[in-house]
Amino acid sequence: MAKAPKVVRIPKMPATAFNKNRPVSDLLWNQVEHLAAVVKKDIDEERRSIRTEGQASLFIKKYTALLHPRGSKRTGK
Amino acid sequence: MSKGQDNLRHIVVLMMENRSFDHMLGSLMQKDPRINGISGNEFNLDNTGQKVLAQPLAAYQGQLDPDPDHHFPGVNIQLFNGSAEPPATPSMGGFVKSYFEQRRDKDHSHKIMYYFPPEKLPILTTLATNYAVFNGWFASIPGPTICNRAFAHYGTSFGEVGMSLFYMNTPYLSIYERMVNAGHTAKLYYYDQNSSSQEVVNLLKNQPKLFAVFGDFLTDCRKNRLPEYSFIEPNYNDHEDDDGSEILATDQHPDHHMLAGEAYIATVYNAIRKNASLWKSTLLLVTYDEHGGIYDHVPPPACVPDGFVASAEATGTGTPFKFDRLGIRVPAIAISPWIPKATVVAGPEQKQSGRIFEHASIPATVMKAFNVAETPRSPREKAADTFVDLLTDTLRPDSDCPIFK
Numbered sequence A: 001m002a003k004a005p006k007v008v009r010i011p012k013m014p015a016t017a018f019n020k021n022r023p024v025s026d027l028l029w030n031q032v033e034h035l036a037a038v039v040k041k042d043i044d045e046e047r048r049s050i051r052t053e054g055q056a057s058l059f060i061k062k063y064t065a066l067l068h069p070r071g072s073k074r075t076g077k
Numbered sequence B: 001m002s003k004g005q006d007n008l009r010h011i012v013v014l015m016m017e018n019r020s021f022d023h024m025l026g027s028l029m030q031k032d033p034r035i036n037g038i039s040g041n042e043f044n045l046d047n048t049g050q051k052v053l054a055q056p057l058a059a060y061q062g063q064l065d066p067d068p069d070h071h072f073p074g075v076n077i078q079l080f081n082g083s084a085e086p087p088a089t090p091s092m093g094g095f096v097k098s099y100f101e102q103r104r105d106k107d108h109s110h111k112i113m114y115y116f117p118p119e120k121l122p123i124l125t126t127l128a129t130n131y132a133v134f135n136g137w138f139a140s141i142p143g144p145t146i147c148n149r150a151f152a153h154y155g156t157s158f159g160e161v162g163m164s165l166f167y168m169n170t171p172y173l174s175i176y177e178r179m180v181n182a183g184h185t186a187k188l189y190y191y192d193q194n195s196s197s198q199e200v201v202n203l204l205k206n207q208p209k210l211f212a213v214f215g216d217f218l219t220d221c222r223k224n225r226l227p228e229y230s231f232i233e234p235n236y237n238d239h240e241d242d243d244g245s246e247i248l249a250t251d252q253h254p255d256h257h258m259l260a261g262e263a264y265i266a267t268v269y270n271a272i273r274k275n276a277s278l279w280k281s282t283l284l285l286v287t288y289d290e291h292g293g294i295y296d297h298v299p300p301p302a303c304v305p306d307g308f309v310a311s312a313e314a315t316g317t318g319t320p321f322k323f324d325r326l327g328i329r330v331p332a333i334a335i336s337p338w339i340p341k342a343t344v345v346a347g348p349e350q351k352q353s354g355r356i357f358e359h360a361s362i363p364a365t366v367m368k369a370f371n372v373a374e375t376p377r378s379p380r381e382k383a384a385d386t387f388v389d390l391l392t393d394t395l396r397p398d399s400d401c402p403i404f405k
Helices: A026-048 A053-067 A069-073 B021-030 B072-080 B095-103 B106-113 B122-130 B145-154 B175-181 B201-206 B214-222 B258-273 B276-280 B361-369 B379-383
Strands: B010-016 B043-045 B051-053 B132-134 B186-190 B211-213 B229-232 B282-288 B332-335 B343-345
Touching: A026 A053, A026 B145, A026 B201, A053 A069, B010 B145, B010 B258, B010 B361, B021 B122, B043 B095, B043 B106, B051 B106, B072 B095, B095 B106, B122 B258, B122 B332, B145 B175, B145 B361, B175 B186, B175 B229, B175 B361, B186 B214, B211 B214, B214 B229, B214 B258, B258 B276, B258 B282, B276 B282, B361 B379
Parallel strands: B010 B229, B010 B282, B132 B343, B186 B211, B186 B229
Antiparallel strands: B043 B051, B132 B332, B282 B332
């Protein structure tokens, strides 16, 4: 019979380990800054490329949906 | 070329956060004197001149608050303790002093010298003692996360020593782009959207196909779809899932719970280990981005300059930095059934035969292992040692390779 490999138990975490109210670390703050900068740059590029009413409408729709998701369910007619 | 290298089809790198070698693995020297860890004599002086020994008193959580300084000027104090500056050999005597500056609490500052006894980190120490542990794997820069992780992705930080990023229009492509451009496969797995990817958001935006989430990694392992090169990020924050369940950070960054990281490492290992064909064809590297301000006793060595210079203003030390010396030592473990049990890769403690690795060794190894056509690479990456040679001709039997449950 083949010898079984050694089994090492994965330790259990205490229930108290979770803390979503921990103050944000430098690492996470920088991650937030980096994402924000990329998205801002994206929006700026998108904004600057608008030439037509149709393009403006798509931009307006996209960001209105972010600000007011419920609006997508209503036609406005 | 060895049989192990012949059989190599996948390299997987898991990069954790902010722990030094001595803090995590230094205690193993008591069991195996070849491991360059804590002998019991290592110390720093505190602000009163009292000797503070490294002690096996590290706790899983609640001990390193505030987060120990690991920005360039803080690390400079940890390395040189206000004494001789580079190119002098670092004294490694300023860790307690640096931590004291953050809270002005003498007793608390001593905790920066604490390390884990092996039984408190059963996953990491099992891997270190069953596969290959590196005595000489150093962070790429004596500084924080972003610039260090950049060396794993690009083989350089393009002159950055801090937390800023946006490696746009740079002369070197990421290792993922290089792989894909050469007809190979590569993927960067981040944990989930709440955690996302650190630093490479420019790639996330421009090359979304290079990314997937951790659940995909587990599926890819199970279904034999793993790319040739995979880089895995841990979960960087405590957050709730869509169903409200609690998800712990697994990165081991202070003050996240250490055991969540242990479980994460075990999950990555098991995903590979439990697929017989994947296990025989994969080299897994577990390492940490930088030391997180925590004590290590080995002075980082000089290295090949990177061709970039960070200004005195950028370093915050009053002196420019030529990227000509490494950061503080971090844990690194290479895992494969082709690696002999209890391999210790000698580091700077062996003047003649010791080997030095840093995060630029990661893209350098991937390029070499998959024979990727040469593309412009940083001087640091070109000079970096590679570790695929750790794979030998002998495949260890299944019974000799532990599993985690």
